[in-house]
Amino acid sequence: MKLTLADPSYLKDSISIISELVNEARFKITPDAIELVAMDPANVAMVIYKLLSSCFTEYDVKDETELAINLNNLKQILKRAKPSDMLSLEMTPENKLQIKLKSNTTRTFSIPIIELDEREQKVPELKFPISIQTQSSILNDAIEDADIVAESVTFIAEKNKLMIAAESDLSKANIEINANEETKINTESTDKVKAKYSIEYLKKMIAGSKLADEVSINFNRDYPLKMEYKVVDKLLLAFILAPRVEND
Numbered sequence: 001m002k003l004t005l006a007d008p009s010y011l012k013d014s015i016s017i018i019s020e021l022v023n024e025a026r027f028k029i030t031p032d033a034i035e036l037v038a039m040d041p042a043n044v045a046m047v048i049y050k051l052l053s054s055c056f057t058e059y060d061v062k063d064e065t066e067l068a069i070n071l072n073n074l075k076q077i078l079k080r081a082k083p084s085d086m087l088s089l090e091m092t093p094e095n096k097l098q099i100k101l102k103s104n105t106t107r108t109f110s111i112p113i114i115e116l117d118e119r120e121q122k123v124p125e126l127k128f129p130i131s132i133q134t135q136s137s138i139l140n141d142a143i144e145d146a147d148i149v150a151e152s153v154t155f156i157a158e159k160n161k162l163m164i165a166a167e168s169d170l171s172k173a174n175i176e177i178n179a180n181e182e183t184k185i186n187t188e189s190t191d192k193v194k195a196k197y198s199i200e201y202l203k204k205m206i207a208g209s210k211l212a213d214e215v216s217i218n219f220n221r222d223y224p225l226k227m228e229y230k231v232v233d234k235l236l237l238a239f240i241l242a243p244r245v246e247n248d
Contacts, residue, residue, distance in 0.1 A: 001029060001065060001091055004058035008087040008101070010051060010235055012078040013210045017237065018047050019071035020204040026068040026116050031061050037121040045201050048123055048238040055234045058088070068116040069097060077109045124240065126226060128218035129188040130157045134177065136209030136229070139217065142175040143202050149173040152244050153202065155219055156194045160185055162217075166199070195219050196244040205239045212237075219243075 005011060018025070018036070025038040025047075036049040053059040077099050081087055085101040092098050096110040146153040146166035150173075156163040160179040166172070179185040187193070208215065208229035218226040222245050228238040 002060045004088040006057045008081040015075050017207045019075045029065045044242050046240040050236040068114045073111045131186045132217040134183040136215045140206045146173050147199050152196050154196045158192045208237050
């Protein structure tokens with residue numbers, strides 16, 4: 001296989017975000033895309049990632065290949081990529097992943113392919129009565145506001161409105177996002193739908209705003225949250241986050 005990217009930021013930013021949640025991951029390289037499905041070590045969050053072949057200037061993959069990599073090692077190398085670099089990925093005969101950064105100089109790195117014992121992760125089939133499409137910056141601001149107050153955040157959706165609320169012993173934050181041209185809210189439920197999630201995880205996930213200006217948010221009562229960042233014909237980065245269920 002040989003893969004070449006003219007714009008390294010799609011891979012660089014994606015791996016930087018994913019590595020905050022997942023230490024080691026198995027990539028599936030198919031004739032159409034580089035794919036990854038991985039759980040964080042605490043089994044609270046899942047990452048789903050696809051970098052499409054149409055993103056690459058050269059995409060030579062004859063057979064489907066799987067390779068597991070330490071994401072921190074890969075992130076450190078990709079950090080060295082400049083916007084003007086051509087980035088290419090190749091397997092070496094020694095079973096290492098070779099990463100080449102080429103502009104007025106050519107820099108070549110190689111990292112080991114690792115053994116991963118964990119079974120292949122399957123993306124769960126989830127059904128949602130709530131679907132929200134909004135600007136990534138609107139969600140980022142709401143999560144950062146809630147973070148001042150508490151460690152968890154409650155999403156409350158009703159017709160034409162999303163509320164993001166956080167509460168600690170002494171403080172409260174309440175962010176109201178109304179449906180408008182920037183925010184589309186589709187709900188099949190006539191009741192309020194409410195669920196609580198960890199801010200620590202959400203802060204890592206909203207870094208997807210580096211990749212896409214819009215985010216889609218799906219959730220249900222005491223049910224996983226799904227967030228999706230898409231760049232048409234280029235990539236998909238999605239997260240599934242387990243809810244925090246109250247024991248009261």
